[in-house]
Amino acid sequence: MAAVRVEEVLAAAEGQEAEKRRSITVEKELELEFDLGNLLALDRNPPASAGLRGDVPRREALLRALARDNTQLLVAQLWELPAERAGGAGGPLVARLPEPAFRLPREKPPPRPRPPTRWEQEWRRRWGYRRAGGDPARAWLAEVPEGADPEEDQFARLRREKRERVARNELNRLRNLARAHRASTTVPAAPLHPTGHQSREELGHVARVARVSTASLGRFQPRLPKEPAEPPSRNGGKKRRFEPLLGNLAAERSRQLELLRDMGSKKPVLDITRAVNKQLRQEEAEAAAAKGKKQSKRGKRGRRQQRVGRSSKRGGARR
Amino acid sequence: LIYSCRKPKTKRAKRFLEKREPKLKENTKNAMLIKGGNANLTVTEVLKDIYAVKKPFAVLYKKKNITRPFEDQTSLEFFSKKSDCSLFLFGSHNKKRPNNLIIGRMFDYHVLDMIELGVEKFVSLKDVKNSKCPEGTKPMLIFAGDMFDVNEEYRRLKSLLIDFFRGPSVPSIRLAGLEYVLHFTALDGKIYMRSYKVLLKKSGCKIPRIELEEMGPSLDLVMRRTHLASDDLYKLSLKQPKALKPKKKKNISHDVFGTTYGRIHMQKQDLSKLQTRKVKGLKKRPAEKSAESGGVSPKKSKSG
Numbered sequence: 001m002a003a004v005r006v007e008e009v010l011a012a013a014e015g016q017e018a019e020k021r022r023s024i025t026v027e028k029e030l031e032l033e034f035d036l037g038n039l040l041a042l043d044r045n046p047p048a049s050a051g052l053r054g055d056v057p058r059r060e061a062l063l064r065a066l067a068r069d070n071t072q073l074l075v076a077q078l079w080e081l082p083a084e085r086a087g088g089a090g091g092p093l094v095a096r097l098p099e100p101a102f103r104l105p106r107e108k109p110p111p112r113p114r115p116p117t118r119w120e121q122e123w124r125r126r127w128g129y130r131r132a133g134g135d136p137a138r139a140w141l142a143e144v145p146e147g148a149d150p151e152e153d154q155f156a157r158l159r160r161e162k163r164e165r166v167a168r169n170e171l172n173r174l175r176n177l178a179r180a181h182r183a184s185t186t187v188p189a190a191p192l193h194p195t196g197h198q199s200r201e202e203l204g205h206v207a208r209v210a211r212v213s214t215a216s217l218g219r220f221q222p223r224l225p226k227e228p229a230e231p232p233s234r235n236g237g238k239k240r241r242f243e244p245l246l247g248n249l250a251a252e253r254s255r256q257l258e259l260l261r262d263m264g265s266k267k268p269v270l271d272i273t274r275a276v277n278k279q280l281r282q283e284e285a286e287a288a289a290a291k292g293k294k295q296s297k298r299g300k301r302g303r304r305q306q307r308v309g310r311s312s313k314r315g316g317a318r319r
Numbered sequence: 320l321i322y323s324c325r326k327p328k329t330k331r332a333k334r335f336l337e338k339r340e341p342k343l344k345e346n347t348k349n350a351m352l353i354k355g356g357n358a359n360l361t362v363t364e365v366l367k368d369i370y371a372v373k374k375p376f377a378v379l380y381k382k383k384n385i386t387r388p389f390e391d392q393t394s395l396e397f398f399s400k401k402s403d404c405s406l407f408l409f410g411s412h413n414k415k416r417p418n419n420l421i422i423g424r425m426f427d428y429h430v431l432d433m434i435e436l437g438v439e440k441f442v443s444l445k446d447v448k449n450s451k452c453p454e455g456t457k458p459m460l461i462f463a464g465d466m467f468d469v470n471e472e473y474r475r476l477k478s479l480l481i482d483f484f485r486g487p488s489v490p491s492i493r494l495a496g497l498e499y500v501l502h503f504t505a506l507d508g509k510i511y512m513r514s515y516k517v518l519l520k521k522s523g524c525k526i527p528r529i530e531l532e533e534m535g536p537s538l539d540l541v542m543r544r545t546h547l548a549s550d551d552l553y554k555l556s557l558k559q560p561k562a563l564k565p566k567k568k569k570n571i572s573h574d575v576f577g578t579t580y581g582r583i584h585m586q587k588q589d590l591s592k593l594q595t596r597k598v599k600g601l602k603k604r605p606a607e608k609s610a611e612s613g614g615v616s617p618k619k620s621k622s623g
Contacts, residue, residue, distance in 0.1 A: 016523075017523070019523070020522055020523025020524055021523070021524065023522045023523070023528045024522050024524070024526050024527075024528050037488070038460065038481065038485055038488075039457060039458070039459045039460060039492075039497075040459075040460045040461075040462075040481060041459070041460070041461045041462075042461075042462050042467070042468075043461065043462065043463040043464070044465050044468060045463070045465070046464065046465045047463055047464055047504055047506050049506060049507065052504075052506055052507075053507065060533075063502070063504060063511055063513055064513070064515070064531055064533070066463055066502075066504065067461065067463075067500065067502040067513060067515055067531055068529055068530070068531045070461045070463060070502065071459065071461065071500050071502075071515070071517060071529045071531065072528070072529045074459055074461065074500075075497065075517075075519075075526065075527065075529055076526050078492075078494065078497065079494065079525060079526045079527075083494060086491075086493075092493045092494075092495060092496075093493070093494045093495065094491045094492065094493050094494070095491060095492055095493075095494050096490065096491045097489065097490060097491055097492055100488060102478075102481060103557055104478060104481065104482050104485075104557075105424070105426060105431060105478075105482075105553065105556035105557050106345060106426065106556055106557070106558070106559070107345050107346070107348055107405040107425070107426070108340075108341040108342075108345065108405075108426070108427050108428075109341055109426075109427055109555075109556075110341060110343070110558065110559070110560035111340070111341040111342060111343065111560070112341075
């Protein structure tokens, strides 16, 4: 008894399901082709021409029914797609569309690859895997150049040249270091920026330097009302001064006699003791400067202290 | 950059030119809707309705342009270059060809395909007094009729119509937002274009039942002249750059049922030296031990 009842219930349920499914099933002779990426459906069935040739309202109704059927099929396909809830649990149901399958022509031709920039073309790795460089170990072929001795070992030549290049590079590097070191340890000249502690002469010197550093070497710079006009010294300073040939006979005579006296005297022109003392003093000054620099680097005080030292060019052999 | 002679001087100009230059993944195609020298009311209404459907990816030119696309394509190409539109719809009217619409597309700012259609009947958006769907909805496109496959010209027309009405390419779509459907039927040398609003009704199961409501422009079209691109030019325009192809991962293959197979490469193993002492499953259970030593094991498995 119970079994029969259960079967009845099952049959009734199946019947209901079939009813429901009928509302969304559509019968078609040929299956439609779908391109879900474009939301496209293609129906190859020839339409019922008899009805569609009739009067207008009938035709509209038939077109609409056809459209409804096709749309139903398309929507069924779309609902089959993997869907998720966008924006959390309460968000709208969103289906992930596949890539469009129907091939449509492009708007513009595909972009041409850009030519590599000069840097991209010329860049060679400087270190590591496959680096550029004349590594003589990797040279498996060494052409004999035109004017060279045919008996000469080219590989040995490559190796020798590499060694020479390395040595030259190293020498230049050391020379640069020495020059930089020399430049850093020389006592700085009078600063051109205003500090609080410049004397009148220094300021005058700075003003003169500033005037001369224009393109016309200061010839057209406006002067203050009472500033004396300084013509460009024809003498050219100390080093570019040339005495006239026939001028001061007395001065010339005294100069020549002094020269002869120095040449004839047994006493050496260079006073060794004085030179050594001077050198010692210079070294002490350097050491003090280095120490002072280190200490002054830590604070602003370093800027305040100005060392108006004597230029090392002066002194030396004094007559 | 299109104007390579004129390099952009501002960032804004540079962005403008970058938007228009050829790219791997292209922008959505814009359409320009142009009126001819003697466009009548019907044709103007058609253009306005198509503009409403294709907004914002369309420009509607209000002034009349006296050109004949089938004879001289330069002015169309000039417009296309200036407004960066690769689809166009040109409407005109004369005694020989009443209510004429020329639908076409461009490749690299030169005309690729052009098809002339005559409008026999037109029902506008305004005439149908139903609720409309929001602007910019991506429409569902349905083509019915075997003519769309059999006839070469109809095939190109189908491709053109898909290109025209497709809208932007999206990765995912909201299922409840599928409101608009454009249905094209080819029958007896005529093409019936109908637009419907989709109503999703409850059915018993997950998939809803569809009811359609007439909305929007409906056109009865007749194919007149065509100017189709040669085969090789068409093939050239279809060519996609290689970079767009999905990169194939080596060593992974899929079979028909969707199972993913991969290959693991192992070094040669000396099976005699495998460590079996730490594998629990290979350990002898006390029952087996006693069975080995002799006698029937009390824990024999029952069959059935």
